[in-house]
Amino acid sequence: MTASCFVFRGTSLLVATQGGQYALPDEALLPALGPPLRRCPLGTLDARPCVSLEVRLETPAPTGHEFVGLRSLFGKVDAPLLTLAGRALQIIDWDRTHQFCSQCGHATILSNDERAKICPACHHAAYPRIAPVVMGLVVREQELLLARSAHFAPGVYSALAGFCEAGEDLETALRREIREEVALEVRDIRYFQSQSWPFPHSLMVAFTCHYLAGEVVPQPGEIEDARWFPMHALPALPHPVSIARQLIDATVTRLRTKSHVTH
Ligand SMILES: [Zn+2]
Structure with missing residues (x-):
């Protein structure tokens, strides 16, 4: 049986490019890439064995193929394949390190x-290694607190997020991050969803919470801007595949439904 092959050159994945869509390369192509630096079995997907390989940085992509960053797969492959590609990259990285x-x-x-x-x-x-990251969307009446850091694409704002520290539970980490990044206190922390985020090995754990106290003060060097946005006038947001966007969209839908019921 042929295997599903995830071939990485650095952090870029080899894909066959057909009509703007991406597919995994044919296993028969592998010998042409030269001996891999490492080869890690991943398990099976739809009864097909899956394997993750790393090739040398100077390896050229064969005709009809490209090496692309995982973020380039957003919207071009289905979700299970994207998830598995993230897992494949993390396993290769773990093996190397x-x-x-x-x-x-x-x-x-x-x-x-x-x-x-x-x-x-x-x-x-x-x-x-899996590093938990807490993400918090702070809600105040019909407004959302969104922030941007300097490395975001121009104009894009998102929910607050940060790594958990050793010994912290998720709720404590979330309260600390929000306090550090925007100097606010929050209440009613509610779990939303989680998402593996292989850049490089995060597990995003997303929550909503309500504003309790404080004035927004962006953390110098960390937060370029943070402010309250009315839910009908939101700025540019992260990619729809990201949990940040799903968290924001779901919260807006919930607030709209609630305001409908109230009025
Ligand atoms: Zn030892």
């Missing part, structure tokens, strides 16, 4: 029982 034991320096081996790199000398086990 865990060649040696972080405790004693011995070369690691892949475990037969679980997705772990084991040290044969000291038995230390290293698992793929």
Whole structure:
């Protein structure tokens, strides 16, 4: 049976380009790319084995193919394939960065029982790293608090987000991030959804919350601008595939429905 092959050159994925749509390359193409730097089994999708490979940075894309960044796949492949491509990239990255034991320096081996790199000398086990990120959309009446950092595309605003620190629960991390980034206090934190975000290994956990107290003060060096937007006059927003956008859209829909019922 042919395998579904995710071939990475750096963080770019090899895709066949057909009529503006992207597809995974044919397995028969692989020998032409030269011996891979690494090859990691991923499991199966629709009973097809899936494998993630890394090739050398100087590897050219074969005719009819391109190496593209994962963000370029948004809207051009279906969601399960996009998810799997993210997983494939993270597994390759994990394999590359865990060649040696972080405790004693011995070369690691892949475990037969679980997705772990084991040290044969000291038995230390290293698992793929997943970093939880809390995202919070603050609501005040019919307004949403949206912010932008300098690395966003021009004009784009989004919900607030930041990494959890060691020892924090999600709610504490969210309150701290909002306090640090815009100096607000919030209440009624409600879970929305989560999304794996492989840039490079985040797990986005999104919440809504309500404004409690404070005046918006953007954190210097972190937040370029933050302000309250009426829900009928929102700025440019992140890509529809992102959980940030889904969080904003779902909240606007909920507020509209609520204001309908109230009036
Ligand atoms: Zn070790």
